[in-house]
């Protein structure tokens with residue numbers, strides 16, 4: 001399937017998000033895709049036996065929540081939709097915890113993220129700054145470039161293990177997608193060096 005023209009038509013980000021779900025490295029993912037690619041995405045999803053919920057928007061984009069775990073998918077989707085429909089600006093611990101678990105993020109990193117937000121900090125900027133320091137010291141571990149979350153520490157063990165698994169599976173099935181994810185992360189760190 002990873003060689004099919006339907007697969008290759010998907011964005012590199014969508015491919016990098018999907019592979020770890022298909023290959024059981026993470027429980028779920030969220031994808032945004034434009035209308036023209038919906039049939040191709042749905043064919044790939046069908047072939048890989050993952051389940052999904054989809055929300056179509058008037059902009060022409062659709063958001064897919066995908067997972068192999070039906071119960072987790074249904075619970076996450078209904079909670080996400082209730083928060084989304086209520087237009088809530090206030091995303092609470094329950095929301096971040098539920099979504100973080102669905103995406104397979106380490107608990108220490110979910111807790112760090114929620115904590116940083118509640119203290120008014122910007123976890124993304126925090127992370128890039130700390131990663132840049134570690135990069136300049138030559139201690140930055142490049143498997144951190146393959147994770148989709150903001151790690152709690154530059155030496156977070158759970159992130160390292162997850163990153164190793166993600167790197168392995170992406171490089172095995174889709175080198176182009178692996179390189180894209182790595183370069184996006186690396187660029188945002190290098191900008192802070």
Ligand SMILES: [Zn+2]
Pocket residue numbers: 106107108109151152153156157158159
């Ligand atoms: Zn962590």
